[in-house]
Amino acid sequence: MTGLVPLRLPLPPLPRWRPVRQRLTAAALPDVPAAVRDALAPHRAAVRPGARVAVAVGSRGIDQVATVVATVVATLRDWGAEPFVVPAMGSHGGGTADGQRAVLAALGVTEAAVGAPILATMDTVPVGTVLDGFAVRTDRYAAGADLIVPINRIKPHTDFRGPVESGLAKMLAIGLGKRDGAAALHGYPLRRFGEIIRAAGGLLCARLPVPFGLGLLEDGYRRLSVVAAVAGTEIPDREPSLLDRARELLPHLPVPELDVLLVGRVGKDVSGAGMDPNVTGRFAVPGITGPTTVRRLVALDLTDATHGNAAGLGTADVTTARLVDRLDTTAWYVNHLTTHWLGGARLPLVAATDSDALAAAVTSLPPTDPGALRIAWIRDTATLGEFWLSEAALGPAVTPTGPPVPIDLAAVPAAG
Numbered sequence: 311m312t313g314l315v316p317l318r319l320p321l322p323p324l325p326r327w328r329p330v331r332q333r334l335t336a337a338a339l340p341d342v343p344a345a346v347r348d349a350l351a352p353h354r355a356a357v358r359p360g361a362r363v364a365v366a367v368g369s370r371g372i373d374q375v376a377t378v379v380a381t382v383v384a385t386l387r388d389w390g391a392e393p394f395v396v397p398a399m400g401s402h403g404g405g406t407a408d409g410q411r412a413v414l415a416a417l418g419v420t421e422a423a424v425g426a427p428i429l430a431t432m433d434t435v436p437v438g439t440v441l442d443g444f445a446v447r448t449d450r451y452a453a454g455a456d457l458i459v460p461i462n463r464i465k466p467h468t469d470f471r472g473p474v475e476s477g478l479a480k481m482l483a484i485g486l487g488k489r490d491g492a493a494a495l496h497g498y499p500l501r502r503f504g505e506i507i508r509a510a511g512g513l514l515c516a517r518l519p520v521p522f523g524l525g526l527l528e529d530g531y532r533r534l535s536v537v538a539a540v541a542g543t544e545i546p547d548r549e550p551s552l553l554d555r556a557r558e559l560l561p562h563l564p565v566p567e568l569d570v571l572l573v574g575r576v577g578k579d580v581s582g583a584g585m586d587p588n589v590t591g592r593f594a595v596p597g598i599t600g601p602t603t604v605r606r607l608v609a610l611d612l613t614d615a616t617h618g619n620a621a622g623l624g625t626a627d628v629t630t631a632r633l634v635d636r637l638d639t640t641a642w643y644v645n646h647l648t649t650h651w652l653g654g655a656r657l658p659l660v661a662a663t664d665s666d667a668l669a670a671a672v673t674s675l676p677p678t679d680p681g682a683l684r685i686a687w688i689r690d691t692a693t694l695g696e697f698w699l700s701e702a703a704l705g706p707a708v709t710p711t712g713p714p715v716p717i718d719l720a721a722v723p724a725a726g
Contacts, residue, residue: 316631316662319669323680325700326714327687332707334530334561334695342374342534346381349524349539356521356541357457359390364455365426366398368485369413371579371615371692372463372526373534376418379461382524383426386459395419395428396451398460398485400492401648402578402619404641407431409617416615417579432488437517440509444498446483447491448514460486460523464549465556468583468622469594469651472504473550476582478523478540479511486514493648500651501595512546520545525552530561532692561694562589563602564707565686569678570671571604572664572687574722576620576633577613578645583654584622585609586691592625594651606671610664610719612636613690621645624656627674628667634660664719687722698722 339345357363363386367379379395386393395414403409407430414420414428421428434447452458460481467475474480484492484507498506514520520542527536536555540548563571576584587593590607591600609626611633612618618638623629634657646655661667672683684703688694701714715721 314634314660316660316666317670318662318666319673321665321669322672324672324717325681325683325685325702327685327698327700327717328704328710328714329696329712330699330704330708331696331711332564332694332709335559336531337529337535337559338531338533339535339537342377342537343381345537346378346524347385349537350382350385353522353539353541354389357386357389357391361391361456363391363393363457363459364396364449364452365393366396366452366458366460366481366486367414367419368462368481369399369402369417369578370463370582371417373528373532376423378524378526378537379419380424382459382461383424393426395424395426396449396486397428397430398449398481400484400487401489401644403617404638405432405489405644405648409641412617416617434488434490438513440513441498441506444506445491445494446510446513447487447494448518449486449488452486453518455519457519457521459521461526462523463526463528464552466553466560466588468581468587470500470503471598472507473553474504474508474511474546475553477549477553478525478545479549480507482514482520483507483510489644489648493650496649508546515542515545525549527552527556527559529559531695535559560588562600563686563688563694564705565602565684565699565703568602568604568684568686568703569675570606570608570668570683570685572608572610572668572685572719573691574687574689575611575613576609576623577616577690578619578621579613579615580690580692582621584616584620585625587625589691589694590625594653606674608667608671609633609658610667617641619645622654623658624654626658628670629658629660630664630667631660631662668717668719685717687719
């Protein structure tokens with residue numbers, strides 16, 4: 311950014327740290343295409359030959375998402391239907407149709423890869439209102455289809471708690487609502503957001519031809535673990551049990567308190583909040599807490615697949631010039647304007663390098679014995695099987711995989 315002079319600081323005395331591994335829930339599906347076909351099979355009667363089916367796909371970096379979409383497309387075509395893909399990601403991709411196509415392409419979801427055309431638009435049509443008159447809208451191409459099949463990961467949300475959080479109802483209500491629909495529903499109080507997601511999802515399932523949705527759960531290592539095809543009329547009531555299972559699978563840091571958490575990369579493909587607050591503890595809504603409290607949060611880089619959208623960066627205390635140079639402020643700002651929460655779009659203190667960022671984070675803390683500093687580095691908030699911990703943060707839940715060494719950020723994997 312023009313005129314911005316990144317901070318440079320000498321490294322203060324630091325503790326030693328070690329590479330560690332924690333045991334997470336491992337429940338990967340051995341054959342994803344077979345699991346998808348098996349899940350879809352009971353719903354064949356809901357798809358008549360010749361039906362044009364809008365397959366709704368979001369912006370999350372779900373394990374094997376392109377394979378899942380391609381299998382859904384192939385199955386629908388085997389049933390005689392005519393499937394096409396629509397981006398279902400609210401305002402992501404800078405709030406443009408071309409931007410949303412690019413987001414899908416970064417996830418491997420291209421016309422060639424999945425075997426179906428991708429019809430992208432930001433145009434929506436009204437469907438109705440819920441609760442206190444909040445408008446519910448849906449993608450114009452989806453509205454013109456004979457059937458709509460949403461595909462999404464089900465997991466705890468990054469900003470609110472409720473019986474329905476991230477999943478099929480949210481994709482229908484927010485994702486297919488594009489920027490206009492997402493902005494309308496985000497006017498509802500965030501602390502009660504689960505209510506409007508469930509209500510809007512129920513309205514859409516009642517008024518639109520949603521024969522079923524495909525809910526995906528990942529295990530602790532981000533591998534696809536559950537594929538559940540849920541009848542459209544059952545989505546609002548079936549999701550809570552799937553969400554409970556997702557909570558059991560969700561990985562977290564096995565450390566109750568950290569002085570500094572270094573996050574190697576931030577991105578919408580990692581989490582809707584860029585860095586999952588279920589890991590960092592930095593929630594937008596007061597009163598929601600996570601298993602770990604972090605005193606200084608440092609964001610080092612962006613993922614390639616986030617296309618410059620640094621959603622949630624404002625929850626960090628320190629970042630790097632490298633990350634700032636990769637920002638697409640239009641994509642970043644549009645995302646936060648749509649959600650009506652500007653806190654995540656603020657720029658933290660900017661340091662010149664990763665080492666300068668670590669120095670800034672440690673220097674900003676009250677003086678303490680360097681050996682007592684609890685410092686962690688993770689690749690991202692979805693990759694928590696292997697990471698680095700300072701000796702003061704070690705505990706019984708982790709297994710060291712190497713000897714203690716001086717902290718050197720050049721020794722950890724590149725973000726990318």
